[in-house]
Structures are given as structure tokens and as C-alpha cells.
Amino acid sequence: MNVPYRSAMAADPPARRGRPALLDAEQVVDAAVAILDAEGLAAVSFRRLSTELGVSHMTLYGYFDSKDDLLEALVARTIAVPAVRRSSTAPWDEVLLAVMLDIHRQLVSRPGIAELLITRELTGEWVAGVREQLLDILRNAGFTQRRATDGLSVLFNYLLGAVMIETHRGRGGSAASFRLGLRYLIDGLKSDLP
Amino acid sequence: MNVPYRSAMAADPPARRGRPALLDAEQVVDAAVAILDAEGLAAVSFRRLSTELGVSHMTLYGYFDSKDDLLEALVARTIAVPAVRRSSTAPWDEVLLAVMLDIHRQLVSRPGIAELLITRELTGEWVAGVREQLLDILRNAGFTQRRATDGLSVLFNYLLGAVMIETHRGRGGSAASFRLGLRYLIDGLKSDLP
DNA sequence: ACCTGAACACCGTTCAAGT
DNA sequence: ACCTGAACACCGTTCAAGT
Numbered sequence: 001m002n003v004p005y006r007s008a009m010a011a012d013p014p015a016r017r018g019r020p021a022l023l024d025a026e027q028v029v030d031a032a033v034a035i036l037d038a039e040g041l042a043a044v045s046f047r048r049l050s051t052e053l054g055v056s057h058m059t060l061y062g063y064f065d066s067k068d069d070l071l072e073a074l075v076a077r078t079i080a081v082p083a084v085r086r087s088s089t090a091p092w093d094e095v096l097l098a099v100m101l102d103i104h105r106q107l108v109s110r111p112g113i114a115e116l117l118i119t120r121e122l123t124g125e126w127v128a129g130v131r132e133q134l135l136d137i138l139r140n141a142g143f144t145q146r147r148a149t150d151g152l153s154v155l156f157n158y159l160l161g162a163v164m165i166e167t168h169r170g171r172g173g174s175a176a177s178f179r180l181g182l183r184y185l186i187d188g189l190k191s192d193l194p
Numbered sequence: 195m196n197v198p199y200r201s202a203m204a205a206d207p208p209a210r211r212g213r214p215a216l217l218d219a220e221q222v223v224d225a226a227v228a229i230l231d232a233e234g235l236a237a238v239s240f241r242r243l244s245t246e247l248g249v250s251h252m253t254l255y256g257y258f259d260s261k262d263d264l265l266e267a268l269v270a271r272t273i274a275v276p277a278v279r280r281s282s283t284a285p286w287d288e289v290l291l292a293v294m295l296d297i298h299r300q301l302v303s304r305p306g307i308a309e310l311l312i313t314r315e316l317t318g319e320w321v322a323g324v325r326e327q328l329l330d331i332l333r334n335a336g337f338t339q340r341r342a343t344d345g346l347s348v349l350f351n352y353l354l355g356a357v358m359i360e361t362h363r364g365r366g367g368s369a370a371s372f373r374l375g376l377r378y379l380i381d382g383l384k385s386d387l388p
Numbered sequence: 389a390c391c392t393g394a395a396c397a398c399c400g401t402t403c404a405a406g407t
Numbered sequence: 408a409c410c411t412g413a414a415c416a417c418c419g420t421t422c423a424a425g426t
Contacts (some may be wrong), residue, residue, distance in 0.1 A: 017407075018408035045399065056411050057400090067400065118358050152343025153359075153368070154375035158348075161355020164312050165347075174347070179347035181379060212389035213426075239418065249394050251419090261419065392425070393426070399418060 021053060025063045029077050032070060036078075041112035044074070072124050074114050077108045081129035084137070092141035093186050098156075099134065100182055104159060108175075111167035114160050142193055151189050158185055216249060219257045223267050230268065235306035240264070248327055266318050269310050273300045275323035278331070286335035287380050288350075293328065294376055298353060302369075305361035336387055345383050352379055 031052050035044050046067060050057035064070040082102040088095060107114045117127065131152065138148035163177050225246050229238050239268040240261060244251035276296040282289060301308045311321065325346065334343035356372050 019410080021409070046401090049397070058402095058412080059410055060231060061401080062409065065289065069343060118362055148351040150368075150371040150374055153371040157356040157359055157372070158352045158373060159355065160359065161353065164358065165351055168312055174344075177347040178351070180344055180384075182378065184348065184379050184382025185375060187385075188375075191320035191381075213391080215390070240420090241418070252393080252421095253391055256390065323419080390426085394422090394424100396421080397419095400416095403409105403413090403416080403417105404411105407410085 021062075022059065023053060023063065025073065028052055028053065028060060028063050028070065029073050032074050033078060036074065036110065036112050039135075041115060044071075046070075068120060069178060071116055071120060075113055076124060076126055078110050078113055079103075079126055080104075081126060081133065092137055093190055096134070096137050096186055097182060099137070100159060101179070103130065104178060106164060107159075107163040108166055114163040114167065118160055118164070143189075144194070147192065149192075154185060154189075158182070201276070215256075216253065217247060217257065222247065222254060222257050222264065223271050226264060226268050227272060230272075230304065230306050233310060238265075238268070242246065262314060265310055265314060269307055270318060270320055272304050272307055273297075275320060275327065276300075278327055285386055286331055290328070290331050291360055291376060291380055293331070294349060294353060295373070297324065298357060298372060301353075301357040302360055308357040308361065312354055332383075337383075338388070341386065341388075348379060348383075352376070
């Protein structure tokens with residue numbers, strides 16, 4: 001595995017020995033995002049990317065060890081862990097609702113990302129960050145660890161299913177009906193509070 | 195579009211003029227199911243299938259107009275519309291729960307099918323059949339058409355998300371937590387009954 | 389009627405070589 | 408240090424020809 005974002009992380013002076021790099025990983029991800037937005041996930045390929053960037057497709061292996069590596073960087077770039085103000089005085093169920101709606105909005109706005117989260121191993125710091133945040137909300141509300149992780153699974157199942165269906169625009173999911181189900185789930189969780 | 199299952203549907207005597215077919219569509223789907231079960235959806239390809247069947251990959255275009263056509267037949271073959279006995283005296287929410295669990299069991303037992311349902315346009319008689327059945331349950335329970343379709347969206351979002359996550363074995367979904375969320379959703383629907 | 393190979397336009401990845 | 412083309416093992420699909 002390459003050190004991710006090799007060039008971007010270099011805080012030390014750029015005076016290295018040897019041939020200077022043509023690109024840095026950020027530029028590759030930029031180009032990938034542009035293709036994703038314009039033509040969807042299926043159009044994102046090393047070969048396509050390389051012609052867009054004016055390099056050999058093999059050059060990209062200098063920045064990412066594999067296509068999966070690139071896609072993970074794409075996920076990391078494109079969605080932010082929602083900022084939840086822990087100092088908030090709002091009740092936990094309202095905070096939870098707001099965070100879920102925020103994630104939903106982000107994922108729907110970049111079709112393809114939800115698919116990556118489900119399909120690839122869903123590791124990566126975004127997943128861990130969101131997970132930790134939601135677990136915190138549930139534990140602070142009084143759920144046991146076990147109840148909290150089960151509740152989280154339920155919420156993620158619903159969220160990702162809704163996003164997948166909406167973004168592939170089969171019939172079914174409207175934004176309004178997404179809220180409806182989310183309310184059912186959160187009400188259900190509330191009723192199970194010890 | 196080819197007439198689906200051309201040979202299989204022929205109830206008239208098989209005496210046709212011209213060269214007899216080497217295969218029929220059922221055999222192709224059989225082979226596709228075998229590959230799906232053994233190696234997953236990504237391994238199902240016209241070329242792979244054709245070597246397995248001992249024909250040119252181009253021969254398969256005589257049975258299916260495109261790969262999407264084949265995949266639709268794969269879905270149709272592999273999952274049955276759950277039999278719901280309308281005469282049942284059980285309350286609607288129990289019937290709904292049972293049907294959802296049945297669909298869940300079927301989809302989990304054949305990883306890849308849920309992905310096809312979401313990704314491809316989700317047309318086809320299986321989807322229509324299940325949809326009609328669940329709508330019936332909800333309408334008979336007293337939901338308006340609007341409420342019923344929204345409820346259905348919510349249930350499908352959850353079901354397909356859960357199956358996708360479980361079959362891709364990211365953390366998250368256990369069969370037990372699937373039931374939990376399903377109960378929340380059905381309880382929510384019940385509480386919204388006019 | 390039905391089957392076929394060649395060709396086209398794509399993939400990701402390995403390897404050995406070039407600067 | 409970094410970049411590159413050739414090669415390998417794959418895709419789906421079109422087309423014109425073969426039986």
C-alpha cells in the first residue's frame with residue numbers, strides 16, 4: 001500500500017532527489033470526481049483517467065496501488081463526517097435525525113458513493129468516523145453497547161438501501177418517504193430505551 | 195427483444211424447419227445460476243458461460259439480446275413471489291412480517307440478486323408481483339393508496355439495504371438486527387393507520 | 389434457422405525497460 | 408524516482424460469413 005496522498009502530506013521542503021513527479025494524488029482524485037459526477041461510477045477507470053490527465057495509464061500505479069485504493073480515496077474526498085455539536089442541548093433523537101438526513105443528502109448528491117461503501121469493504125476513516133459519532137449519540141441516550149450497535153445496523157441498512165434505490169431511480173424512494181421510514185426507525189429505537 | 199424462453203414455451207410439436215438449436219434458454223440460465231452460486235455475480239459473463247456450455251460466445255445472442263436480458267432471466271428464475279394465502283385470518287402486520295422475512299431469506303441465499311434488483315431497472319414480473327402483493331396487504335389493512343406506496347418504499351429500502359450489506363458482509367447486519375428494524379418499521383406503519 | 393470468428397472498443401494488472 | 412509500452416487475461420457488442 002502506498003502512503004496515501006504522498007505529495008499532499010509532505011510538509012517538509014519539496015527538495016527531494018530524483019525526477020519530480022508529474023502529478024499528485026489529489027489531482028488524480030479531482031479528475032475521478034469530475035468523471036463520477038459527469039458520467040457515473042462505471043466511467044471511472046484508470047485508463048480513462050490517464051488519457052484525461054495526459055499520462056500513461058501505468059503512471060497511476062505510482063499514486064495508487066490498485067483501483068480499489070483510488071476508489072477509497074474517492075470516498076474519503078467526497079463525503080465529510082457530519083459535524084455534530086456535542087454541546088447541543090437538543091434531544092438525542094433529533095440530533096440523530098439531523099445527522100442521518102445530512103448523510104443522506106451527501107450520498108444522494110454523489111451517486112455511486114453509496115455503492116462503493118456497500119460493495120468495497122467499507123473500511124476507511126469516513127465509515128469509522130460516522131460510526132463512532134452515531135454510536136456516541138446512542139450510548140449517551142442510554143443504550144447499551146449491544147443495543148447501540150444493533151440500532152446502528154438498522155439505521156445504516158435503511159439509509160444505504162434508500163440511497164441506492166433513489167440514485168438508481170427505480171420507483172420507490174422519494175425524499176419524503178425517506179423521512180417517513182427514518183421517523184419510524186427512530187421512534188422504534190426510542191420505545192426500546194431501557 | 196427475443197421472446198423469452200423461446201424453446202421452453204413451445205407447447206406445439208417441436209417439428210420446426212431449419213437447423214435445430216444446440217441449447218435452450220433454460221440451460222443458459224442454469225449455467226449462469228451455477229456460476230453465480232459458485233463465484234458470484236462478477237464471474238457471470240457471456241464469454242465464461244459460453245466456454246462452460248461449449249459454444250461460441252456469440253451463440254448466446256441467439257437466446258438473449260443482451261447481458262441485461264440474461265440477468266433479468268436470472269432474477270426471474272432464482273426467486274419466487276412469496277405465496278401469501280389471502281384467506282389467512284392472521285392480522286395484516288403479521289402477514290407483512292412473514293412475507294418480508296421470506297423475501298429476505300431468498301435474497302440472502304443468493305447473493306448478487308439484490309444487487310441486480312437495485313442496479314438494473316428493477317422491471318420484470320418478480321418485482322411487479324411482489325409489489326402487488328405487498329400493496330394488497332397494506333390496502334386491505336386500510337391504508338390509502340398513497341400511504342401504501344410510501345410504506346412499500348420504506349420497506350423495500352430497508353430490505354434491500356439490509357440484504358446488500360449482509361451479503362457483502364461489511365460489519366452491520368445480522369439476521370437478528372434485520373428483524374429488529376423490520377419490527378420498528380411495521381409498528382410505525384401501524385401507528386399511522388388512519 | 390441457427391451458429392461462428394474476427395474485429396472493435398474497452399477493462400485491471402504484471403513485467404521489464406527507459407530517463 | 409518516476410514514468411512507460413507491451414503483453415496478458417479478461418469484458419460486451421457489431422458485422423459479415425458459414426452451414
